[in-house]
Amino acid sequence: MRLSLTRPALVTLALTAAATAGAQSQQAAQALFDEGKWQEAASSAAALNTGAGFALAAEATTAGAALSPDNQKKALFEKAQGYARQAIALDKNNADAYFELARAEGRLAQYSGILNSLNLAGDMRKNLDQALKLKPNMAGAYVALGLWHANLVAKGRAATFVTGARANQITPNFEKAIALEPGVAVHRIEYANALLLQGNKAGAAAQLQKAVSLPAETFWQKRDLEEAKARLASLQ
Template sequence: MRPARFRSALVTLALSAAVAAGAQSQQAAQALLDEGKWQEAASVAAALNTAAGFALAAEATTAGAGLSPDNQKKALFERAQGYARQAIALDRNNADAYFELARAQGRLAQYSGILKSLGLAGDMKKNLDQALRLNPNMAGAYVALGLWNANLVSKGFVATQATGASRNQITPNFEKAIALEPDVAVHRIEYANALLLQKNRAGAAAQLQKAVSLPANTFWEKRDLEDAKARLASLQ
């Protein structure tokens, strides 16, 4: 019979190997997503059955919905929410999971009636706030909060009264995100979108001008860059 210390060492090695394999699979899923292969990325990530995996599957599915026909978007955003909720069920301290749930809710609200969209907006804000409580340096969550306020303010008095959205919370959230990640073009692109909702074409053009000067490496970054160039051209 093997000594207890030997058996313990074997268990430790097995656990280490499992963790390493999981990390490699997470990296493989991320690599697929970076290449634009969102369906494969979601499948690989969800199969890990981890909070990080489900959060990545939610991210991939929400991103993929942007490339899908309109009649498929709603179902994909709902699927992304499901992945995010599975991530939260496995780890209630996973900031990415709350952020991905909020992001999917925000996208779904665009395809819902006014009452449902306002309800989703409330849930989205709660989940963004929770993501930032868990990770105060999550730049994407500040971008989402900036857009949340900008979109609801643009809808008028009823929306702002129902949700607490404020024009004064738009710029500070975007400035925080850009301070945290100054070289991420999408933060400036979304800031431009928010400024356009406020009819600030000059401010939007300035943000887009900065965005097109930043590097684009992944499939999504290159897509954002082309969109920024086209939108900038339309403002000039």
């Protein structure tokens, strides 16, 4: 006897199949990104038209800017910013989307005038706070907060007065990130960068020593490892 499916059952099967296909496509885009193929990854992820897809597209575009000519970087950060905003529009509870928006804003601040950069710093802090509200154990967001405080403190009293950045908040944020993800080299590399902004070369070297001892699997992790080795060599 042949069994027939009811319409609700058919709808459920269709939705399940679509969700499975979407997850596989997200994984495929992630795999492209892990291989360093950031442009293909961003295009594939954005084509999914999902919050997760646009967040990955933003991450890939921001990362890819580091490999691009200087005259293209600002436009890429703006593109990443747009992807992150699309992710938030589709899913207001996507912590990664708020984090990627904050990261793009932080990069854009480097290409802006003083007033606009301080405005971007304020937006960045709000988005990092929202990311952590949604995902309290997001190590990357604590790294970004540590850098946020370090960069603004380095800019001087006016920047800290406007933004509320504090020197005593740098180390706690990095320590939190490292406690959450002790095996991620980039957390220690960014901590070293923050320490260098404070003139602490010995502390930076110690963090880099630990970073170069950690494993690297993806294209980006291997790139981080080479950067850490080069930076460490310059400090010795």
